[in-house]
Amino acid sequence: MNVLVLLSIILFTLMAIVGGKKGIKSFIALFLNFAIVIATVLVMNDPNANPIWLTLLACAFISAISLFYINEVNSKTMMAFLSTIVTLVILLLFIIIITDQSMIQGFGEEEREEMMAFSLNIGIDFVKVATSVIIMSTIGAIVDTAISITSPMREIHYHNPTISRKELFLAGIRIGRDILNTSTNTLFFAFFGGYMGLLMWFKDLSYSFGEIINSKVFSDEMITIFTAGMGVAIVIPIASGMTAYYLVRDKQKN
Template identity: 65%
Template sequence: MSVLVLMAAILFLLMILIGGKKGARSFIALFLNFGVLFLTILFMTDPNVDPITLTVISSTVISCITLFYINEVNRKTTAAFISTIITIVISLFFIVIVTENSMIQGFGEEEIEELSMFSIYIGVDFVKVGAAMIIMSTIGAITDVAISIASPMREISHHNPLISRKDLFTFGLSIGKDILGTNTNTLFFAFFGGYLALIIWFKDLSYSIGEIVNSKVFSVEMITILCAGIGIALVIPITSLITAYFFVKTRE
């Protein structure tokens, strides 16, 4: 416990030194978002609650905290927020279809032994839970890309007030192209970092490449990464378009 407190204190100090008041708000936002996630998981175990609806609500709240609480309410954060919600709704339909057809809901055989003592007949739609899990895994990346595009677009609009909507949109796309590759790689390496022990376990059990790829545990994570990548790719033109419309509209 002392290690956790020490690491949290170091993170807090660094965020204060580098980010000032915004860094302090960012640190508090971590705990606020954790609270939202905790409540989401708590309510999701209720059979009477629709996991998809709950996920959309919680994603909206997380986006509000991440964008409006940290960066305050302005045209930049409003454009990023609208872009995030639109991307989530579009991604949601795609993710539900992928989850249903890939049959990745539930637990893999590698997890059955640990869960054998529990009853899984809890009346919860695991397809929707699986889709909700993927959405919750992508919300951070989508929000990050949205604000990363809207912020420099706001700056270029401020310093070049005569820029056309088309040129501002093109500028946003140009930024998005640079972000796309790095964020996708971040998601990919985050998976391997988090599941390195699982990969080593696959090797010790002499799993073939085919068995690894077809393993539900591996497939869930790879599909999550791919869905997150698709979400990142979608939010780039959406944010560029909405932000360009917002900033040029206010000049008219």
């Protein structure tokens, strides 16, 4: 049996046992999101397509599947979805500027030897592609943080319906502060875990610390990590504020 199939079966079994119906939905959502990413990449091959708009549309679908398909449509998922979209819009302008100014688009010197046999004149704007990669890399962390804030805030409001909007907002901020450290650490060590071979290669090439920091491959990944961390930090007050406003207003109406 193929090892990927075996691992998929093991993962499905564990998710079904631990998560029950939601665990099964989460497993299916994983492949649905993967299909969206593949479809986005295929459409990006069209020179007339705009990679940034395609990525934003894909992120919206990924967020909807991750939130609504698994947890259904309710106040916590709606607020998490809206706060995710608002955070992406805020980050978009910054990502475009930093990608253009840092010149991280394209391939680094370490990758050129493998690409020499291919033509890079394919009619695609690599600045937009690099921007799309960063946006796509941030969506998972932002959605995870958003739902991790809106869900406990709804529980707090449910068990304490007389809580004020300000107190509920501050409760969301305190929850976010606990999440912020673990989320940024997850992003940081995911990079070093995935690029351990690259760091060893830098050592074999006798790169100095300055050469490592200034290499395009390393800078690209670090900018992605920092941008994702910024997204996590930004979504905390946005999700807290939107959820507090919605829950208290809804209670007052009822």
